[in-house]
Amino acid sequence: MAERVVITGLGVCAPNGIGLDAFGEAMASGKSGIRFISELKQLEFGCQIAGEPLLTDNRINRYFTPLQLRGLNATGIIYGVLAGTDAWNDAGLPKADAETPDWDSGILFGTGTLGVAKFREAIHLIDNKEVRRLGSTTVIQTMASGISAYLGGILGCGNQVTTNSSACTTGTEGILMGYERIASGKAKRMLVGSCSDSGPYVWAGFDAMRILPRNYNENPENASRPMSATAAGFVPGSGAGALVLESLESAQERGGKIYAEVLGGAVNSGGQRGNGSMTAPNSEAVQRCIIEAVRNSGIKNSDIDTINGHLTATAKDALEIENWSRALDRSGPNFPYINSFKGLFGHCLAAAGSIECVASVLQFEKNQIFGNVNVEDLHPEIEEQVDRIKIPLKTIDYTPKILAKASFGFGDVNACVIFKRFID
Template identity: 70%
Template sequence: MKNRVVITGMGVVAPNGVGLEEFETAIRNGQSGIEFYQELADLNFSCQIGGKPKISSEKLKNYFTDLQLRGLNSSGIIYGVIAGTDAWADAGLSKADEEAPDWDSGIIFGTGILGVDKFREAIHLIDAGKTRRLGSTSVIQTMASGISAYLGGILGCGNQVTTNSSACTTGTEALLMGFERIQAGKAKRMLVGSCSDHGPYVWGGFDAMRILPGNYNDTPQEAPGPLSALAAGFIPGSGAGALLLEDYASAKERGARIYAEVMGGEVNSGGQRGGGSMTAANSQAVQRCIKGAIENSGISANEIDAINGHLTGTSRDPVEIENWILGLDRKKENFPYINSLKGLMGHCLSASGSIECVASVLQLYKNFIFGNVNCEKLHPEISTLIASEKIPRKTIEIPLNIIAKASFGFGDVNGIVIFKKITE
């Protein structure tokens, strides 16, 4: 028998909301976190808009000691620590005491690139012959596993503590890795999630690829969202999301509030073959991932009420819809409701999967589907594939039982997880 896995805590740091309450209000009301940044204009970026979470210096002191804040210059670590510790507290858990770690709890917290600003600072100091001024935290702020190491020390986790990295699929992959560890009986609880740094040194490469929109710098909150006929590229974002996964028996024993059950999922790769590339998904692999997630979850395709898609606002949006149709064998009026968070906060890169998993579970738990913003005029290819009402423009209140969350990342890697309303 495999252990059932449920979600008992969540935390989020997003461009349009920090903390579950603020974030839920934002996605329900279509509040955007996308803004113009003068720094990007000064650096001659084509796309001068993006999404950054707003965190005050006072709020930081609730999560870091004065010593930890000294020299801390990694936005990804800041976002990840806030989201992760919030998820831990939301689950009603206490930090391990000072004498021994919590052997039953672990962490899988991913990132794409971490500590870019700290790297830049370090390069200048080293080139100037001032290595001793780097500080004692420069290594932990720039190593990929810095985020899981920070959280592991703060919470005192004694089970597996590690970091994964799979581009835009990172957060969804981390969740499935934690799910499998609990399912196999190797841990009772796993804090899973992902984070991403912000700023020009992270976003510059995408601007150079010309896949970011450059014609909405004066009207950032009017930039066309995913699924729109006018969408001209994704908007960069940053932040972190975290979910506390727990063995169902453990959660019931301690009387924990349960948001949803993780039924299963699938990860795979298209091998950058058959139309797949470094930047585009192999459609056959995506369809296999959809079918595998359904099979592994023990459900039927017709039971899925809603999809939170990867959908970035590029030319790949219609392809993703077609892959869902073929993977589910459902189209037009029979297609599930579908939405994308990226119109409200941008594409948060390695943090996107985890933030969007939090949004998916909130929808399931609270019985609503948030609206797709700035896509009043649907992409013509999409409008021929599925019924317009399956792409809500405003939030709708509706009973939900099963929701699928998808992430497709650079390198032709895919991840899909299936969440279900908890049943005894």
């Protein structure tokens, strides 16, 4: 019999809040983390706004030793270590002692690109024939598994320590991978999450594709408009989210706090066939992913009362709503409550799924559904499918019972995870 899997720790480093308390308050109050970035103006970007965590040296110094900080400029690693360490501490788990790893605990922490600024620095030195000045941390800051390696050493985890990378689907996919390892009895605990670097070298490609909003540089908080008729593209973001997954037996044995239960989920790809492409999801695959997630979780479509969508503030938002409606066979007033958090901190790329999963789970803790910002002008095609009351503009008092969270990424890859309010 498969182990039941619960969430016992949360950590977050987001554009609108660093740490659970600040982030939770920002989500409940609708505080935005999207700001004007002067560097993007200097570089003549069309979109000169972004969601970027505001970190101080004092905060960073609490998580790294002076040796670890030497030459460290991979922002994704910094965000991930903050979120991952906070989640571990929130779960009340100790670090392994100096001699023996914690054989029962592992890490699966994903990323899209990592150490882009470090790559740039290294390329400059190499081109100027100064290879010897690269330093000893260049490799670990630029390898994809650098973030899991940092966290693995800090926490002393001796089970599987690895990374995953599936574009915008990375964080949600990683939760399911960690869930499966625990459910199969191969680990008692898995720290899962994802991170994304920040800065112009990460965001430039999207600006060149002209899929970012260009008319909100003087009004950044209104720029990200998921499900809106005036949505003009996604606002780039960065940061990290982290969750401690644990077997129910282990959590109860040590008296750990339980935020929610992970019932299951599904991962698939549309193969870039049909209406799917490198940048757009295949609708049939999206619907199959949701249907399979429901089936794997042992629930009925009607059990889902809340959805946190991918919903990036592009022309595809209405299609995503249609896919949810078809997959769940629900519409109008029978449609679940649905929200998108990208209106508050933008699209955090590889970190999107994990940050949004942290926010989704916090709704169980707070007995609330966080509001959708910048959607006063609901897209008419969405209004045809969903009753407006199911898309709250502000946070409402409501106790979610079963929540579906999905991410759909570049490369036509999909993931859907089902969370449940924990009942022993």
